[in-house]
Amino acid sequence: MADATSIDPLSSDEEAFLRALGRVIAFLPRAVDADMLAEHPMSSVEYTVLVHLSEAPHNQMRMSELATTCGLSLSGMTRVVNRLERQSLVVRQKCPEDGRAWLAVLTNPGWKMLNQAWPTNLASVRRHIFSRLEGCDVAAAAEVLERIAAP
Template identity: 55%
Template sequence: MPPATAGPPQPLSPDEEALVRALGRLILVLPRALDTDMVRQGQLPLTEYSTLMHLSEAPNRLMRMSELATACDLSLSGMTRIVTRLEARGLVERVRCDEDARGLNAVLTDAGLARLEQAWPAHLASVRRHILDHFEGVDLVQLAGVLQRVATTT
């Protein structure tokens, strides 16, 4: 929130306007490009890849469904649909939470981990082509810090 003494908002400079527009376009285009690459190569759609990735990084490869939805920036109902598809293929299981019998955890199966590992090279190649190859000479630590600040203050 701006300080109480701040004046009216200032118009964007041409450079600021260009940045805001480029970021807006990137937010729309990048996930679609990564997803298209993954599907075209016969791999997992990006939402499924992301779900398996988060589970693979969680302790005991297990996450509460609501936490997994938050990690993937999806609604709980959207995450439920994805986990249902993954569960039907034996890549994920749902189990009752020990702490709360009403809640469900998603658990990455061995088959799910193997499928994630199979999809990883295609995802890596896509990420390099669509993102990292364009940042030569850029301070990635500084850029990541700025993007993280924007993401956590929004």
């Protein structure tokens, strides 16, 4: 870690960006969750898990891989999958290649719920994000966010 006295302070633009990013990180999940929960029995995190499973080969992923993909800890992913299992949207199965690992598998009711929830999620992200980016280079913004998120 660098010595704090050798680091340049943030410029006013950098400070403004950092504060705005913090507000987005706090606001956006709550706003999308509120929209999702108003119409479906699932949060945006649960929806995201179903999306990733729907895109995975055979609609299944190792729990550890799913957690990493969704930006959750393994214990956090276990709690999410437990909620989805109680609704019969996902099942857990032992991994045939590695008996120590577990797979999360999207079920037919999970597909149905995903298809029902998709319009709500789409409307929410259009309203809370993309309606506010008119005139912005969305591809460049995505590249910036990917650079920030890279390990």
